Amino acid sequence: MAEDPQNDLIPYPTLLRVPTWYGGLPDGHVLPLEPTAYQVEQTGPDRWTVTLKHSGEVVYQGIGPVEVVESPAPF
Structure with missing residues (x-):
């Protein structure tokens, strides 16, 4: 039986990048859905x-700038 190549893909998770209180690189928090x-x-x-487009649920509210990548x- 042939293997499904989709199961072999390595997942690249979605990250919420937020500023840190100490400066430097932003913190990254893993989100469960795709960036879009x-x-x-x-x-x-x-x-x-940051909200979920389909439900309007707030995922993050705070200092920024932030990005979902x-x-x-x-x-």
Whole structure:
């Protein structure tokens, strides 16, 4: 029986990148869905909100800037 090549793919998780309080590189938090499932909005001078597009559920609300990206490496 031939193997399904889709099962051999290494997943590159979605990351929510947020600023750190100490500066330097942003922190990355793994999100369960693909990057296109999330909406990122600036809601104030330094406030940002990330929501799920399909439900409007708030995933993150806090300081920014933030971004939702595909991880450059698998986990």
